[in-house]
Amino acid sequence: MKRRSMIATLGVVTAGALLWGAVFPCAAQGFAARAQQESAGEAGLGxxxxxxxxxxxxxxxxxxxxxxxxxxxxxxxxxxxxxxxxxxxxxxxxxxxxxxxxxxxxxxxxxxxxxxxxxxxxxxxxxxxxxxxxxxxxxxxxxxxxxxxxxxxxxxxxxxxxxxxxxxxxxxPRTLGFVYVQHGQGVVARVEYRPGGLAEDYTRSIGIGGRVFSGDDLIVFPDGRAQALRLNFWSYEPTPVPPGSLLIVDAQDRHCLAAPGRAGE
Structure with missing residues (x-):
């Protein structure tokens, strides 16, 4: 009787071991499948x-x-x-x-x-x-x-x-060879960059000479920072211009700028 009990117990343990071995590979596969699904879900992050x-x-x-x-x-x-x-x-x-x-x-x-x-x-x-x-x-x-x-x-x-x-x-951008000049809401002119060139050098190149009075004149540096330009003879201040800068002459309202025209429009 005792021997039969031991055999039965051994059978249960053996069956349990076989079941354990069968379950855990499935569990591992389940975890792997879930990980793949989560990875696939995160693949579309933009x-x-x-x-x-x-x-x-x-x-x-x-x-x-x-x-x-x-x-x-x-x-x-x-x-x-x-x-x-x-x-x-x-x-x-x-x-x-x-x-x-x-x-x-x-x-x-x-x-x-x-x-x-x-x-x-x-x-x-x-x-x-x-x-x-x-x-x-x-x-x-x-x-x-x-x-x-x-x-x-x-x-x-x-x-x-x-x-x-x-x-x-x-x-x-690659090294820029131009300075951009916009008069009011007019078309933006591309002027060849000259090392050491000042703001008035570029404005004169498109026909805007020295003025006694003017509206708001701005320089917008290549990194997007804007600064007032002083081009009037009574408040003149020399301003070096790095390549890629935009000069806006007669901006009218520096807090509400309109899109410029485009060549051919």
Whole structure:
């Protein structure tokens, strides 16, 4: 009787062991399948775009996190070209709230947006994408994100505290050879950059000489910062102009700038 009990117990233990061995591979497979499903679910986290002076411009999928550090993003684009002009880099981000409309009924654009509209013509971007970016900037569904002040000196020594998220567009121009001049709401003129050139040198080149009185004159630097220009003879102040800058003469209302005309329009 005791022997039969031991045999029965051994049979139960053996059956349990076999069942254990059968269950856990299934459990492991179940965990693996779940992990694959979760990974597949996270694979569609969106994408960013990097265009211009990088080795492999284009779209970069976000497959692990919903953001990508700046250094990692550039590494994914193959790294910067030697000719990259970081002072003129432009980071654009989707904006759900459309820009406010001025009381006059005109769309108000920031000075940084006007500079972007000028310089994008000289950044290596597909023409259809360029047209789409221009349209979205004017309608307000894209905004320019300010970059750190020391960004222009960055060459990979340390990471920049910037995270690129789904929908971001980073434009990195090559060394720019032009300064852009806009008179009022007129067409933007491209003037060849001259080292050491001052603001009045570029305004004179499109026929705007020294004036006794003027409206609001602005310089928008390549990083999007705007500063008042003093071109009147009684308050003159020499202003060096780096390549890629936009000079706006007679801005009328610096807080509500209108999109400029385009050549041929």
């Amino acid at each position: 994408a960013i775009q990097i265009w211009g002076a990088v080795a492999s411009p284009g779209s970069i999928a976000l497959s692990i996190e919903r953001y990508l550090g700046f250094s990692a993003a550039l590494a994914s684009a193959g790294g910067l070209a030697q000719s990259a002009y970081l002072l003129g880099a432009v980071l654009l981000r989707e904006q759900r709230v459309v820009a406010a409309v001025a009381a006059s009924g005109k769309d108000c654009l920031g000075a940084d947006v006007l500079q972007t509209l000028a310089v994008i013509e000289d950044i290596a971007v597909d023409s259809s994408l360029r047209i789409a970016i221009r349209k979205r900037l004017i309608e307000g569904s894209l905004r320019r994100v300010p970059l750190p002040k020391d960004f222009a000196r960055w060459r990979g020594q340390k990471d920049i505290p910037i995270e690129l998220i789904d929908g971001d567009i980073l434009l990195v």
